[in-house]
Amino acid sequence: MITLNWVLIFSAALFSIGLFGVLARRNAVAILMGIELMLNAVNVNLVGFWRFSNPAVITGQAFAVIVFAVAAAEVAVGLALVISIYRRRKTIAADDIDLMKW
Amino acid sequence: MTGMDSLFLIFAVITLISAFLVVTTKNLFHAALWLIMTLFGVAAIYVLLNAFYLAVIQVIVYIGAIAILMIFAIMLTQRVMNPSGRIFNKNWIIAALLGAFMFIGLVIISMQTGASKTTLPQISGQLDTVSELGQALVSPNAYVIPFEVASVLLLAALIGAIFVSRKR
Numbered sequence: 001m002i003t004l005n006w007v008l009i010f011s012a013a014l015f016s017i018g019l020f021g022v023l024a025r026r027n028a029v030a031i032l033m034g035i036e037l038m039l040n041a042v043n044v045n046l047v048g049f050w051r052f053s054n055p056a057v058i059t060g061q062a063f064a065v066i067v068f069a070v071a072a073a074e075v076a077v078g079l080a081l082v083i084s085i086y087r088r089r090k091t092i093a094a095d096d097i098d099l100m101k102w
Numbered sequence: 103m104t105g106m107d108s109l110f111l112i113f114a115v116i117t118l119i120s121a122f123l124v125v126t127t128k129n130l131f132h133a134a135l136w137l138i139m140t141l142f143g144v145a146a147i148y149v150l151l152n153a154f155y156l157a158v159i160q161v162i163v164y165i166g167a168i169a170i171l172m173i174f175a176i177m178l179t180q181r182v183m184n185p186s187g188r189i190f191n192k193n194w195i196i197a198a199l200l201g202a203f204m205f206i207g208l209v210i211i212s213m214q215t216g217a218s219k220t221t222l223p224q225i226s227g228q229l230d231t232v233s234e235l236g237q238a239l240v241s242p243n244a245y246v247i248p249f250e251v252a253s254v255l256l257l258a259a260l261i262g263a264i265f266v267s268r269k270r
Contacts, residue, residue: 002107004220007151011115012208014144014149015119016201021125023197024190029175033137036168037121040144043156051151055225056236062245063172064156069252070164074257075168079175084255087269088181095191102266 007048028082028092032075039071071089106222111151117143128189130176138169152225155232 004077014037021034050060086092120139127133141164148157190197212218225231238244 001104001217003222005112005218006110007147008212008217010118010147012205012212013118015208016205017117017121017125017227019204020197020201023127023200024194026187026189026191027130029172029179030125030133033124033133033172036122036137036164036172037140040141040164044144044147044150047148047153048118048152049155051153052220052222053150055231056234058231058234058244059215059230061153061156061167062170062236062238062248064153065159066252068156069161069256072163072168073255075171075175076259076263080169080263082115082257083177083178083211092179096240099147 004048004052007044007052011041011044011048014038014044026093028085028094028097029079031094032078032082035078036071036075036081039096043067060076106150110147113143113146113150114242126189130180134169134176137172139163141165141169152231164220172224203259 018034018037018041021037022031022035024029025034046060046064046067050058050064053060082092085097089097091097103164117140119137120143122141124133127136141160145160145165146155148154169205239249240246
């Protein structure tokens with residue numbers, strides 16, 4: 001019988017894979033993909049808690065909708081930054097972009 | 103093991119394998135295609151958990167907009183990442199350890215709560231969660247303020263993205 005723990009472990013695994021992608025990949029677009037995985041894991045968690053507690057209270061789904069909007073805004077601005085950096089420096093490898101590193 | 107359980111396990115395994123391929127595939131375009139697969143798997147999980155509205159929005163917003171935007175960015179910047187270059191930075195072992203510890207820690211925390219004994223409650227027949235969600239998002243004593251703030255955020259992000267990426 002499916003329990004809340006299954007959903008929590010699934011979303012924990014998705015979040016950890018996304019975290020690894022964010023920390024380890026060199027390409028800035030790949031880092032944004034890792035962030036998308038982490039946001040999806042958060043949404044799965046919210047939906048899981050909504051479904052397994054009281055489905056008549058819609059709070060979990062409402063939060064997930066707000067997370068969707070924030071994810072769309074975040075990826076639009078993030079990709080605009082990547083394109084802008086590519087125009088100026090001809091690279092999008094995250095460890096080559098070290099202008100503000102001393 | 104009911105049908106719902108096996109469906110959940112199948113979709114979870116598909117989603118996790120494609121998520122792993124997203125972060126490890128060398129070709130960034132293939133990684134974007136695996137990302138689409140992952141997003142479809144998460145949409146299937148939403149359907150299994152009765153969040154039908156979120157499943158549709160997942161397909162429309164994430165796959166139809168965000169993943170396509172990613173592919174645009176990859177196409178515009180692809181030539182710079184030469185195929186022989188490294189895909190991970192030099193700290194990737196620490197990153198992998200951190201991810202593994204994060205997973206183990208989250209699993210231990212979820213084991214300590216009562217989550218392993220919480221079974222699926224029945225949804226009563228007359229409860230329409232989609233219309234409940236729609237009313238909650240525009241009702242003044244529910245979530246209308248976060249809803250409006252999200253629309254202002256989207257407008258700000260739209261203008262900001264145009265401003266940041268325009269030619270000057």
